[in-house]
Amino acid sequence: MDEELHREWTRRLLSLHPEIPPDAASLFVADLYAQAQADLDAERAEVDFQREE
Template sequence: MAEEQADPLAAWTARLLGLGTGISPEDADAFVRDLYAHAQSDLDEERAEADFVREE
């Protein structure tokens, strides 16, 4: 049976927490997930625009 894949964002959350004190693990996790979602949305928009330009 294949091993379960680890959460790829967990490493980024750990890195953020390692930068210093003052942020809770929950807030760090929420920040990383929100940042990832926004970055993914931006990439999706760029891809859609590039596809549109290619089709013209």
């Protein structure tokens, strides 16, 4: 994830929930992005597999 994008999403999360510690918000954003990317990769792999059949 681009560092500037990561900072922006962390700032957005903190603006909605200022009680979250900044480090926890940053980790959450990174984990969310990683999981979303993994889900997209799995979806693409499934589409490619279906296309090859």
